[in-house]
Amino acid sequence: xxxxLSLGEGGGSRLRRQLESGGFAAxxxxxxxSQQSDGDRDLQxxxxxxxxxxxxxxxxxxxxxxxxxxxxxxxxxxxxxxxxEMYQLSHILTEQKxxxxxITQALLLQADRDDPALGAxxxxxxxxxxxxxxxxxxxxxxxxxxxxxxxxxxVEGCRDLLPESPGKYLVYxxxxxxxxxxxxxxxxxxxxxxxxxCLLVATALPNRRGAYRYDALYPLDGxxxxxxxxxxxxxxxxxxxxxxxxxxxQAENAKIKKEWLEVLEETKxxxxxxxxxRLEQEALPQPAPTPPESTNPFEEDExxxxxxxxxxxxxxxxxxWIQELPEDLDVCIAQRDFEGAVDLLDKLNEYLGDKxxxxxxxxxxxxxxxxxxxxxxxxxxELSPDRSLRGGPRATxxxxxxxxxxxxSTKACELFLKNRAAAVRTAIRQLRIEGATLLxxxxxxxxxxxxLLETAKEFETDFAGNNGxxxxxxxWARSSMRMFVDAFSKQVFDSKESLSxxxxxxKVAKEHCKQLSEIGLDLTFIIHALLxxxxxxxxxxxxxxxxxxxxxxxxxxxWRRMNLMTPEALGKLREEMxxxxxxxxxxxxxxxxWVNLSYTVVAFTKQTMAFLEEALKLYFPELHMVLxxxxxxxxxxxxxxxxxxxxxxxxxxxxxxxxxxxxxxxETVLPVVEKRFEEGVGKPAKQLQDLRNASRxxxxxxxxxxxxx
Numbered sequence: 178x179x180x181x182l183s184l185g186e187g188g189g190s191r192l193r194r195q196l197e198s199g200g201f202a203a204x205x206x207x208x209x210x211s212q213q214s215d216g217d218r219d220l221q222x223x224x225x226x227x228x229x230x231x232x233x234x235x236x237x238x239x240x241x242x243x244x245x246x247x248x249x250x251x252x253x254x255x256x257x258x259x260x261x262e263m264y265q266l267s268h269i270l271t272e273q274k275x276x277x278x279x280i281t282q283a284l285l286l287q288a289d290r291d292d293p294a295l296g297a298x299x300x301x302x303x304x305x306x307x308x309x310x311x312x313x314x315x316x317x318x319x320x321x322x323x324x325x326x327x328x329x330x331x332v333e334g335c336r337d338l339l340p341e342s343p344g345k346y347l348v349y350x351x352x353x354x355x356x357x358x359x360x361x362x363x364x365x366x367x368x369x370x371x372x373x374x375c376l377l378v379a380t381a382l383p384n385r386r387g388a389y390r391y392d393a394l395y396p397l398d399g400x401x402x403x404x405x406x407x408x409x410x411x412x413x414x415x416x417x418x419x420x421x422x423x424x425x426x427q428a429e430n431a432k433i434k435k436e437w438l439e440v441l442e443e444t445k446x447x448x449x450x451x452x453x454x455r456l457e458q459e460a461l462p463q464p465a466p467t468p469p470e471s472t473n474p475f476e477e478d479e480x481x482x483x484x485x486x487x488x489x490x491x492x493x494x495x496x497x498w499i500q501e502l503p504e505d506l507d508v509c510i511a512q513r514d515f516e517g518a519v520d521l522l523d524k525l526n527e528y529l530g531d532k533x534x535x536x537x538x539x540x541x542x543x544x545x546x547x548x549x550x551x552x553x554x555x556x557x558x559e560l561s562p563d564r565s566l567r568g569g570p571r572a573t574x575x576x577x578x579x580x581x582x583x584x585x586s587t588k589a590c591e592l593f594l595k596n597r598a599a600a601v602r603t604a605i606r607q608l609r610i611e612g613a614t615l616l617x618x619x620x621x622x623x624x625x626x627x628x629l630l631e632t633a634k635e636f637e638t639d640f641a642g643n644n645g646x647x648x649x650x651x652x653w654a655r656s657s658m659r660m661f662v663d664a665f666s667k668q669v670f671d672s673k674e675s676l677s678x679x680x681x682x683x684k685v686a687k688e689h690c691k692q693l694s695e696i697g698l699d700l701t702f703i704i705h706a707l708l709x710x711x712x713x714x715x716x717x718x719x720x721x722x723x724x725x726x727x728x729x730x731x732x733x734x735x736w737r738r739m740n741l742m743t744p745e746a747l748g749k750l751r752e753e754m755x756x757x758x759x760x761x762x763x764x765x766x767x768x769x770x771w772v773n774l775s776y777t778v779v780a781f782t783k784q785t786m787a788f789l790e791e792a793l794k795l796y797f798p799e800l801h802m803v804l805x806x807x808x809x810x811x812x813x814x815x816x817x818x819x820x821x822x823x824x825x826x827x828x829x830x831x832x833x834x835x836x837x838x839x840x841x842x843x844e845t846v847l848p849v850v851e852k853r854f855e856e857g858v859g860k861p862a863k864q865l866q867d868l869r870n871a872s873r874x875x876x877x878x879x880x881x882x883x884x885x886x
Contacts, residue, residue, distance in 0.1 A: 192226060192227070192230060193230060196230070210223060275446060278446060279446070279450060282446075282447070282450060283450075325345065325346055325347040325372070328347060328350065328370060329370070329377075331387060331388050331389055332370070332377070332379045332389045332390070332391055333382075333388070333389070333390045333391060334390060334391035335377060335379070335391040335394070344373070344374075345372055345373065345374060346372065346373055347370060347371070347372055348371045348372060348373055348440060348444050349371040349436075349437070349440045349444075350368065350369060350370045350371060351368070351369060351428075351429075351433065351437070352366065352367070352368050352381075352429070353366075353367050353368070353369055353426040353427065353428060353437075354366055354367075354426065354427040355367050355424060355425065355426055355427075356411075356414065356425045356426070356427060357425075358416075358423055358424070358425050361411055361425075365380055365381075366380070366381050367379060367380050367381070367392060367426070368380075368381060368389050369426070371440065371441065371444060373444060373447065373448060374396065374397055374448055375394055375395060375396050375397055376394070376395045376397065376400060376417075376441075377391070377393075377394050378392045378393045378394075378395070378424075379391055379392055380392050395417070395419050397444065397445050397448050398448070398503065398544065399419060399503075399507070399547065400417060400418070400419055400441075400445070401417070401418040401419075402415060402416075402417060402418075402438060402441045402442060402445075403415065403416040403417075403418060404416075404438060405425065411427075412427075412431075413427055413428045413429070413430060413431050413433075413434045414426065414427045414428075414434070415428070415434060415437060415438055421551065421554065421555070453500070456494055456495060456500070456537060457495060459494075459536075459537050492529070492532045492533065492535055492537065492538055494537050494538070494541060498524075499525070499528075499541070502521060502525060502541075502545065503544045503545065503548060505521055506518050506521060506522075506545070506548040506552070507548065509521065510548065510551055510552055510555060513555075515552065515555075515556065515575065515576070515579045516575075516579065518548075518552050518579075519552075519579050519582045519583060522545065522549065522583070523582070525545060549583065552579075552583070553580070553583060553585060553588075556576045556579055556580050556583075557580075557588070557592060559573075559575075559576040560573055560576050560577065560580075560589075560592035560593060560595075560596050561592070561595075561596070562595060562596055562598075562599035562600075570593075570597060570631050570632050570634075570635035570636075571635060573593055573596055573597075573635075574635065574638070574639060576589075577589045577592075577593050577639045578639060580592075581639070581640070581643070586640070586643045586645075586646060587646070589639075589640075590640060590643070590646040590649050590650075591649070593636070593639065594636075594649065594650065594653040597628070597632045597653075598653065598656070598657060598660075600628065601625065601628045601629070601632075601657055601660070602660060604624050604625075604628060605621065605624065605625065605660070605661070605664050608620055608621060608624060610668065614668055614669060614672065614674055614678055614682065615678060615681055615682060615685070617668055618665065618668065618669065618682040618685055618686070619685060621661070621664060621665065621668075622685055622686055622689040623689070625657075625661045625689075626689040626690065626692055626693070629654065629657060629693065630692060630693060630696065633650070633654075633693065633696050633698055634696060636650050637696065654698065654700060654703075655700075655703055658700055658703050658704060658707065659707060662704065662707040662708060665682070665686060665708075666708070666711045669682045669683075669711075670711040670712075670714065670715055673718075676715060676716075676719040676788070676791045676792070677787075677791050679712075679715050679791075679795070680791040680792075680794035680795050681794075683708065683712070683794065683795055684794055686704060687701065687704070690704055705797045705799060706799075709797075709799045709800065712795050712800060713800065713803050715795075716792060716795070716800070716803055716804060716807055717803070717807065719788060719791075720788070720807040720810060720811060723784055723785070723788055723811050724810065724811060724814050726784065727777075727781055727784070727811070727814045727815060727818075728814060730776075730777045730780060730781070731777060731814070731815075731818045734775065734777050734818070734822070736775055736822065736826070736831050736834055736835055736838075737775070737776075737834075738767070738771055738772060738773055738774070738775075738834070739771070739772040739774060739775070739776050739779065740770060740771055740772075741770045741771075741772065742770055743770060744770060746770065747766065747770045747772070750762075750772070750779070751763070751766075753783060754782070754783075757782060757783060757786035757787075757849070758786065758849040758852070758853055759782065759845055759846070759849060761845060765837075765841060773834075773837060774837070774838055774841055775834075775838050777815075777818075778815070778819075778838045778841060778842060781815045782842075782846050785808075785811055785812070785815075785846070785850065786849070786850070786853070788807075788808075788811065789808065789850060789853055789854065789857075790853075792804050792807070793853075793854075793857035793858075796857060796858060801858065805854075805862055805864055805865075806864075808850065808854070808862075808865065809864050809865070809868060812847065812850070812865075812868060813868075815842060816842065816843075816868070819835065819838060819839045819842060820839075822835050823835050823836065823839060843869060847865070847868065847869045848869070850865065851865045851866065851869065
């Protein structure tokens with residue numbers, strides 16, 4: 178066997194080499210093989226060897242593909258690591274460049290203080306990208322402001338948004354083309370004005386040359402500039418990032434694009450340096466000014482009476498974490514670290530809680546408030562119904578809790594409830610409408626009331642300390658219940674289901690509604706109020722059906738005894754009457770499966786009791802009179818027919834039989850209806866008692882022509 182195996186392996190190797198050879202011809206190979214084979218068996222064995230070789234080759238290919246795939250993944254991971262390291266290296270080099278330029282700027286400023294004339298000459302040629310008029314007036318603050326005022330007069334709608342201040346001046350301006358960030362389609366032509374603390378973007382007016390309309394204003398503190406790599410025909414572009422939006426602009430040529438990038442970075446750097454220097458100067462203790470000598474002889478007495486004013490406490494804002502707070506907030510918002518952002522805000526509020534409100538504190542508050550608005554917008558978007566509704570109510574806890582910490586409890590409550598309403602609506606729409614109505618109602622009630630219960634528990638957890646929000650939840654629960662009832666009624670009542678099916682469906686809804694009582698929420702009265710109209714319509718519709726059926730049977734009444742033919746049928750009728758509450762039915766049965774009652778009276782009894790049982794399942798106080806009036810109308814149809822037949826019948830034997838049916842109707846059926854109604858409702862029905870008492874006249878004087886009404 179070992180020899181055969183080795184021969185097989187050797188033959189397989191030769192066969193593989195033969196098939197892999199460059200000059201292999203399949204037709205010649207098959208022809209030669211057919212000539213050399215001794216019979217069918219040799220061909221079958223050779224076929225098996227080729228098949229085994231094919232499977233081995235396929236397995237080898239799979240292994241090679243898998244190995245190459247793993248190497249590709251590892252290579253991609255290494256490239257990602259390398260890209261991250263290159264980005265970090267670029268960031269470090271940029272920071273080093275900024276530090277070196279800051280040191281150079283500080284040395285130049287120190288030299289300017291030592292030699293004002295040299296500083297004035299340097300300021301005149303400080304920025305090669307300034308407009309010519311600004312270069313000529315660079316040594317003069319008034320010249321800069323005059324240039325800014327002249328240019329801004331051409332921009333409509335920015336006078337109130339950009340108030341003049343002594344330190345504001347124009348740095349650079351020029352025309353740009355704006356492109357859509359997603360589709361890279363040209364949007365409009367704009368003119369950008371770069372000031373030393375902000376960037377103004379204005380759109381060109383079509384019919385006025387050199388005139389513009391205000392579009393947007395971006396503070397340099399929250400502005401980031403990104404170079405866009407040229408990808409013809411899209412070239413000479415750069416991107417401005419202002420959280421949460423971004424805009425792409427195209428310069429006229431590469432030189433102007435380079436000028437824009439350099440002047441934006443330089444202006445941002447100068448702005449940061451001046452802001453830092455101003456905060457450091459304000460943090461230093463200021464010596465009290467020496468008051469001028471007064472020649473008023475009475476001033477000494479006044480000064481003795483006046484108490485010296487309390488010195489304003491200086492707030493130390495030079496701490497590193499305070500200086501970096503706006504940037505740290507931007508990072509937290511970008512990384513979706515909402516808890517970290519709110520923790521930083523709480524830390525700042527705690528630090529400034531007992532400090533006086535000075536001008537530097539107001540400016541810091543303004544910067545922080547802008548970040549708070551951005552954080553609030555992001556949290557609001559997290560709770561919007563446009564986001565994914567998966568995960569249930571707990572998925573919203575993170576955003577809700579942070580909004581509450583930011584003092585936005587009312588907005589958090591509103592957004593949470595809107596989110597849950599959309600989730601409930603989506604869950605109901607996704608339910609498949611089954612053929613069996615009761616099965617669909619079971620699913621509908623399970624989905625809706627489970628969602629309502631989970632929402633209530635999550636609401637109680639998130640808003641435990643905000644009692645004012647609970648009224649909003651009750652209003653939301655009512656509107657959600659209305660949405661549920663719309664779907665419920667459309668399937669149960671609009672489709673004209675039987676009264677028994679409708680009763681079972683309403684019973685299921687009530688049972689699920691009682692689950693909410695475990696959290697102290699009782700919505701039973703709401704579901705009653707919303708269903709009362711549909712249930713009234715169902716009761717009246719079924720009442721009309723019974724009345725029509727009874728009238729039809731009355732028209733064909735022959736006043737004959739029932740013959741059920743078999744003992745089984747008689748036993749079944751006894752069981753049906755017992756379930757209807759008629760316990761003395763045996764006294765109306767005779768020999769050989771005969772029943773001493775009319776078919777009309779028996780059918781009326783079963784139909785009336787079935788109607789009463791189903792109606793009691795639907796009963797609540799608002800339906801009391803509707804149910805009672807329906808019962809009276811149904812009973813009157815049978816009573817009036819028996820009364821009329823008794824007065825009109827001339828045959829003594831039939832008259833006795835009619836009197837026996839009347840006795841069963843008044844003395845057995847009506848008391849059972851009255852008793853069952855009282856048990857189901859909890860109080861007796863005077864109308865039913867009056868109807869039964871009115872029958873005494875007929876029993877005492879059967880020849881009377883008075884009819885029961």
